[in-house]
Amino acid sequence: MKITHLGQAGLLFETEACKVMIDPYLSNCVVKVNPANWRRQPIDESIFDIRPDVLIFTHNHLDHYDPETAKKLLDKHKGITVLAPTSVWNEVRQVAPGNNYVQFDRHTRWSEFGLRFEAVKATHSDPYAIGVILSDGEKKYYITGDTLYNEEIFGDLPQGLDVVFLPVNGVGNNMNMTDAADFFKKTGAKLAVPLHTGMFDTLDPNDFPIQSKVIPEIYKEVKV
Numbered sequence: 001m002k003i004t005h006l007g008q009a010g011l012l013f014e015t016e017a018c019k020v021m022i023d024p025y026l027s028n029c030v031v032k033v034n035p036a037n038w039r040r041q042p043i044d045e046s047i048f049d050i051r052p053d054v055l056i057f058t059h060n061h062l063d064h065y066d067p068e069t070a071k072k073l074l075d076k077h078k079g080i081t082v083l084a085p086t087s088v089w090n091e092v093r094q095v096a097p098g099n100n101y102v103q104f105d106r107h108t109r110w111s112e113f114g115l116r117f118e119a120v121k122a123t124h125s126d127p128y129a130i131g132v133i134l135s136d137g138e139k140k141y142y143i144t145g146d147t148l149y150n151e152e153i154f155g156d157l158p159q160g161l162d163v164v165f166l167p168v169n170g171v172g173n174n175m176n177m178t179d180a181a182d183f184f185k186k187t188g189a190k191l192a193v194p195l196h197t198g199m200f201d202t203l204d205p206n207d208f209p210i211q212s213k214v215i216p217e218i219y220k221e222v223k224v
Contacts, residue, residue, distance in 0.1 A: 001136055003224065005216035007041045008063050008199040011143065011165060012050070013134060018113035021052035022132065022143055027068040030200070037200040044219050051077040053113055056104070058122065058145030059129035060087035061172075063199070071095050083110055083117060087128035106130055106156070120156035122147035125173045133158060141165070142189065146172065146196075149179040154186055161189035163224045167196035168208050181209050191224050 004012040006024050013020040026047055028039040055073065057065040065088045074080065078098035085105050093101035102110060105128060110117045115136055122129040124146045131144040131153070139162040146167055147153065164187050170176025174196060175183055184192040192213045197203040205215050216222045 001139065001141075003141075003222040005195075005218055005220060005222050006047065007218045009058075009143075009146070009165075009167065009195045011222075012047075012052075013141070015114070015136060018053035018115065019050060020054040020056065020115070020134065021050070021073075022056045023058055023064040023145070024055075024069050024073070025063045025066045025199070026072075027066055029066055029068050030062045033062065039199060040201075041199055041218050047219075048072050048076060052080055054081045054083065054115075054117070056117070056132060057082075057084045057088040057092065058132065058143070059085060059124055059126040060091070061126060061146065064146065065092065067091070067095070074099055081110075081112060083119075083132075085119070085126075085128040085130050087126050104130065118158075121150070121153045123150040123153065123173075124148065131156075133161075139163070142187065144183075146174050148173055149175050149183050157187060159188070161187050163191045163193060163214075164189045165193045165195055168194040168205065169196040169201065169203055177208050184210055193222055193224065 002014040008025045010024040011022045031038045074096035080099045083104035089103045108119045118133040119130040134141040142164045144166040167174040168177045168180040194205040194208040197205045
């Protein structure tokens with residue numbers, strides 16, 4: 001599995017059979033809502049040439065479900081499986097015909113291309129927000145989406161997690177670095193990848209107080 005960081009919480013998972021894109025934020029639309037949150041990382045327009053076989057949105061906030069990015073991808077490419085919780089599904093299925101829009105709420109499972117996707121609880125200001133477990137038969141990757149630390153989440157998680165991708169910025173109803181470190185430890189996963197830094201702030205992910213972490217760099221492979 002090749003994994004590329006797309007900035008903010010965006011990720012691209014690639015196998016020989018398919019490409020999975022999660023929460024791509026490839027515009028500067030957040031600044032229109034909050035001028036303080038101007039984009040501090042460049043936009044790589046070449047990513048729009050990538051056709052994701054599966055496109056996942058974890059919740060309905062602009063830096064995760066970005067309507068501008070979604071429209072460009074879904075207009076340009078067809079036959080995409082779009083997995084989205086109700087808050088996003090109600091909007092994204094209106095964007096472009098020719099794609100399969102799946103209502104992907106908590107406890108929902110979807111299997112395709114030799115991969116299994118499971119939606120798990122997240123605690124966030126979008127009540128439909130989800131995390132995602134991606135399994136390829138060899139490893140289990142947990143993408144938390146935006147979430148606070150909540151004990152109820154752990155009941156949704158499988159044993160044997162390999163990698164957790166999680167927010168550590170501590171604003172916008174996200175875990176701060178202290179809570180994210182405790183959260184990671186409780187998942188029992190082998191590696192942590194801190195996200196949600198450097199796009200709207202100057203936070204340094206190296207400050208995340210976990211030794212078994214991999215620091216992502218935008219548009220580069222996350223070697224886990």
